[in-house]
Amino acid sequence: MKKKISRRDFVKASGMLVVGFSAAPLLEPFAVAQGPFDTHRSHVDPEKLDSWLAVAADGTVTAYTGKCDMGQGMLTVQTQLVAEELCVSVNQVKLIQCDTSITPDQGTTSGSQSTPTNFNTRNLAQAAATAREALIGMAAQKLGVSVDQLAIENGIVSTKNGRHVSYGELIGGKHFELSVNAAAKRKLPSEWKVLGKPVPSVDRVALMTGTFEFVHNVHVPGMVHGRVVRPPEIGSTVANVDEKSVQHIPGLIKVVVRNNFIGVVAEKQWQAVQAARELKVTWKPGSSLPPQKDFYDYMRKQPSRDVMLVNSRDVSDSLKSAARVLKATYVHPYQAHGSMGSSCAVADVQAHSATIWSPTQSVYPTRLGVSALTALPVDSVRVIFVRGSGCYGLNAADTVSFDAALLSQAVLRPVRVQLTRHDEFISENYGAACVIDQQAGLDADGAIGVWDCEAWAVSLGGRPGYDKPGNVITGMLAGFDPETVALRKAAEPSGELANRNNAVPSYLAGCIDGKCGGPGSIRGERVLTHTVPSPFFTGPLRSPLRLQNTFAHECFMDEICASVKADPVAYRLQHLKEPRIIDVVKAAAKAANWDARPSPKPGSPRAGAATGRGIACLAYEGDNGYAALVAEVEVDQASGQVRVRRFVVAHDCGPISNPDGVRNQIEGGVLQGMSRALGEEITWNDRKITSTDWQSYNTLSLEIQMPVIESVLIDRPASRALGAGETAITLAAAAIGNAIFDATGARLREVPFTPNRVKAALA
Amino acid sequence: MAAISLKVNGHVHAVDVDPQTPLLYVLSDDLHLRGPKFGCGLAQCGACTVMIQGEPVRSCVMPVSAVKEREVIPLEGLGTPEKPHPIQQAFIDEGAAQCGFCLSGVILSAKAVLDRNPKASEEQIREGLSSVLCRCFAHTRMMRAIKRYQGRHA
Numbered sequence: 046m047k048k049k050i051s052r053r054d055f056v057k058a059s060g061m062l063v064v065g066f067s068a069a070p071l072l073e074p075f076a077v078a079q080g081p082f083d084t085h086r087s088h089v090d091p092e093k094l095d096s097w098l099a100v101a102a103d104g105t106v107t108a109y110t111g112k113c114d115m116g117q118g119m120l121t122v123q124t125q126l127v128a129e130e131l132c133v134s135v136n137q138v139k140l141i142q143c144d145t146s147i148t149p150d151q152g153t154t155s156g157s158q159s160t161p162t163n164f165n166t167r168n169l170a171q172a173a174a175t176a177r178e179a180l181i182g183m184a185a186q187k188l189g190v191s192v193d194q195l196a197i198e199n200g201i202v203s204t205k206n207g208r209h210v211s212y213g214e215l216i217g218g219k220h221f222e223l224s225v226n227a228a229a230k231r232k233l234p235s236e237w238k239v240l241g242k243p244v245p246s247v248d249r250v251a252l253m254t255g256t257f258e259f260v261h262n263v264h265v266p267g268m269v270h271g272r273v274v275r276p277p278e279i280g281s282t283v284a285n286v287d288e289k290s291v292q293h294i295p296g297l298i299k300v301v302v303r304n305n306f307i308g309v310v311a312e313k314q315w316q317a318v319q320a321a322r323e324l325k326v327t328w329k330p331g332s333s334l335p336p337q338k339d340f341y342d343y344m345r346k347q348p349s350r351d352v353m354l355v356n357s358r359d360v361s362d363s364l365k366s367a368a369r370v371l372k373a374t375y376v377h378p379y380q381a382h383g384s385m386g387s388s389c390a391v392a393d394v395q396a397h398s399a400t401i402w403s404p405t406q407s408v409y410p411t412r413l414g415v416s417a418l419t420a421l422p423v424d425s426v427r428v429i430f431v432r433g434s435g436c437y438g439l440n441a442a443d444t445v446s447f448d449a450a451l452l453s454q455a456v457l458r459p460v461r462v463q464l465t466r467h468d469e470f471i472s473e474n475y476g477a478a479c480v481i482d483q484q485a486g487l488d489a490d491g492a493i494g495v496w497d498c499e500a501w502a503v504s505l506g507g508r509p510g511y512d513k514p515g516n517v518i519t520g521m522l523a524g525f526d527p528e529t530v531a532l533r534k535a536a537e538p539s540g541e542l543a544n545r546n547n548a549v550p551s552y553l554a555g556c557i558d559g560k561c562g563g564p565g566s567i568r569g570e571r572v573l574t575h576t577v578p579s580p581f582f583t584g585p586l587r588s589p590l591r592l593q594n595t596f597a598h599e600c601f602m603d604e605i606c607a608s609v610k611a612d613p614v615a616y617r618l619q620h621l622k623e624p625r626i627i628d629v630v631k632a633a634a635k636a637a638n639w640d641a642r643p644s645p646k647p648g649s650p651r652a653g654a655a656t657g658r659g660i661a662c663l664a665y666e667g668d669n670g671y672a673a674l675v676a677e678v679e680v681d682q683a684s685g686q687v688r689v690r691r692f693v694v695a696h697d698c699g700p701i702s703n704p705d706g707v708r709n710q711i712e713g714g715v716l717q718g719m720s721r722a723l724g725e726e727i728t729w730n731d732r733k734i735t736s737t738d739w740q741s742y743n744t745l746s747l748e749i750q751m752p753v754i755e756s757v758l759i760d761r762p763a764s765r766a767l768g769a770g771e772t773a774i775t776l777a778a779a780a781i782g783n784a785i786f787d788a789t790g791a792r793l794r795e796v797p798f799t800p801n802r803v804k805a806a807l808a
Numbered sequence: 809m810a811a812i813s814l815k816v817n818g819h820v821h822a823v824d825v826d827p828q829t830p831l832l833y834v835l836s837d838d839l840h841l842r843g844p845k846f847g848c849g850l851a852q853c854g855a856c857t858v859m860i861q862g863e864p865v866r867s868c869v870m871p872v873s874a875v876k877e878r879e880v881i882p883l884e885g886l887g888t889p890e891k892p893h894p895i896q897q898a899f900i901d902e903g904a905a906q907c908g909f910c911l912s913g914v915i916l917s918a919k920a921v922l923d924r925n926p927k928a929s930e931e932q933i934r935e936g937l938s939s940v941l942c943r944c945f946a947h948t949r950m951m952r953a954i955k956r957y958q959g960r961h962a
Contacts, residue, residue: 270837435909
């Protein structure tokens with residue numbers, strides 16, 4: 046039955062690294078470089094060049110990265126990076142992603158940080174540049190000419206008169222034995238041959254032909270199947286587990302109970318499904334949940350951890366003396382990652398070691414978590430990333446990896462755990478609910494003189510990191526505490542402006558002790574945030590808090606524009622000073638053929654279909670990407686249905702490494718943002734989560750009439766590399782909300798903009 | 809458990825499973841196929857889609873015993889990496905995926921619509937994809953790929 050050797054067999058048999066085998070995502074796997082690492086090495090030294098690269102005798106390059114591809118294109122673009130800096134072709138490079146035995150520890154693949162991490166002047170890029178300089182130096186010596194007499198193409202170093210030597214001849218199969226040189230010269234974007242081009246994603250053919258190996262497809266010899274039995278209500282605990290209730294199920298291997306963690310293991314997946322369904326568990330109820338209908342008020346009343354991000358200390362007085370004051374409150378619900386595939390992982394825990402095949406974004410932190418859960422020494426745990434379905438943040442990837450480890454340890458056999466859709470919806474760490482109060486004081490001439498923002502966001506748990514396995518449900522059920530909110534009053538701001546969550550609106554000057562780090566010009570400013578305890582686990586969901594905050598800032602900006610009868614583009618530009626955000630606003634307006642006038646649109650019909658346009662803009666995390674989005678919508682005023690007809694995005698992420706990859710991120714981002722804006726919301730009753738499948742949690746299927754999406758990419762070759770995965774999505778709710786207002790005069794201040802909410806706002 | 813004979817991609821396989829086992833588990837666990845995948849187990853998302861007699865079927869809710877002698881064609885049965893089916897080629901050309909987990913549902917459901925009606929309107933195509941999800945929202949590229957295939961081959 047099994048055609049290919051598994052990783053595990055291969056590793057055992059060879060005692061050496063490496064790669065590829067059943068996971069080979071490339072169409073034509075080539076001979077794999079024999080890497081210089083043994084498989085049980087517990088520490089990969091990022092200072093050493095050999096930790097990042099190996100060149101085989103045939104000239105193929107194996108590169109090792111700690112940033113993985115969950116579908117966002119990192120496999121392709123990092124392959125391009127290595128090929129570019131080493132002067133080889135893309136198909137000469139094999140990239141090995143995220144494996145604690147063989148790749149450097151680059152933390153978590155998250156927060157639009159992968160390109161900044163590996164493409165600026167350090168890490169993978171710097172290693173490849175170091176290798177190129179070393180190889181050309183070796184070639185100069187071998188060919189007896191100076192380095193400046195040599196050229197490199199496809200891994201062949203040549204003199205002007207045609208003498209040449211290949212990388213394989215120079216170093217093939219041997220260590221460099223060099224440190225990564227921080228001064229190694231990077232190629233200039235003007236010299237790029239591979240970067241900057243729309244190289245097709247390297248996994249494309251395998252994906253489309255159904256041959257790509259996801260973690261769901263990992264098979265390990267002797268592997269059996271596990272399912273978990275989660276508490277039916279939030280906070281319920283185990284009173285009794287009647288193991289006899291499932292003894293009749295054929296193939297059952299074990300019922301596993303550890304504190305409040307329960308799972309079953311069986312020979313076949315279907316047997317595990319039946320055992321999990323039929324297992325009789327008596328649960329002690331948890332405490333009742335705060336009612337959803339009053340939840341945003343509830344949040345305001347909770348004890349909190351407070352941070353004052355900026356404070357000009359004249360806000361109260363300025364508001365009192367302002368010619369006009371505007372106030373509004375925006376709210377955003379909990380939302381799910383809702384990955385397409387319910388999460389899955391495979392664990393092989395033996396008496397003294399463990400191997401986990403995991404879709405985690407964080408192999409090294411997960412290794413620590415597995416070590417804590419299994420009490421195995423961390424050096425004995427290996428976590429290998431295998432792609433799951435797109436995760437968009439902390440979905441159930443980490444928790445299912447812990448599930449698999451616990452179940453495998455209980456039976457000392459390799460166990461594959463597949464969560465059900467219900468498990469996935471109740472097991473993940475949701476994107477946080479937020480309440481955001483806005484207040485602005487206007488001068489006599491209608492400009493904003495003062496802006497005051499106070500925000501509340503919920504928190505419980507989060508990424509497990511290196512020491513908090515209780516931050517996800519499995520760790521908590523097994524007896525580890527989640528991180529809770531450490532209560533603290535806000536100190537006055539000091540140091541540099543830190544706007545990672547985009548809590549500070551783009552229009553503020555962001556001045557702390559006389560130094561102004563914001564992209565805007567408003568000098569009367571105060572931003573205070575409160576983190577409050579959450580009844581549910583929370584964690585990063587694509588553009589965490591940045592999206593919620595931006596929804597509130599950009600819609601409120603639109604309310605101010607309307608109140609002074611100003612054009613939303615011109616009025617925004619009036620309050621911005623950072624050239625890069627100004628440029629994206631202008632570029633989006635131009636590409637959209639922006640109809641410059643105040644909102645709402647004059648003469649819009651009061652019944653039937655109404656159309657309108659809205660804009661929103663962003664300096665992502667303050668300085669990690671710039672974007673502006675124009676949305677054009679049609680609102681059916683009878684039904685409250687909103688249809689987006691067109692999105693126009695202007696986007697600046699610094700030097701563009703792969704324009705097709707950036708466009709794909711933008712297109713998917715704005716549509717995912719549209720789905721979140723129009724329908725997505727976690728729901729609950731007094732005891733438990735009630736949005737547990739694709740009928741009770743809204744998402745937009747392929748049936749929807751898609752908007753036209755136009756992307757304007759602003760290339761900045763001289764800039765450092767910035768993030769591109771989370772900018773466009775951050776703007777969708779705001780741009781759509783502003784377009785609805787333009788069409789109808791109705792302001793939506795609560796996400797999602799369901800038909801009922803739209804109708805209520807119209808009434 | 810019972811001995812069940814299952815025809816997949818032209819090959820007849822004998823498997824020893826509970827006849828009530830969902831077809832998906834047999835395809836992925838016993839036959840090690842990678843195309844059909846577990847998305848929801850509820851026939852709500854399409855990730856597990858296979859073709860049976862030209863119809864897209866949700867293999868996560870179909871007992872293996874219900875297949876009987878009919879042939880099952882999963883995504884990897886359409887074409888190969890070396891010679892993709894024209895609809896797969898259209899998706900390759902358009903780069904119509906991000907993570908790609910949903911592709912069995914998208915490609916096979918669209919193909920079924922166009923097999924039945926090569927001149928299907930966009931609305932009819934979308935109707936055929938009404939309970940097919942892609943959570944990366946590669947929707948626009950996917951629709952372009954489907955139309956590219958329709959324009960050339962359907």
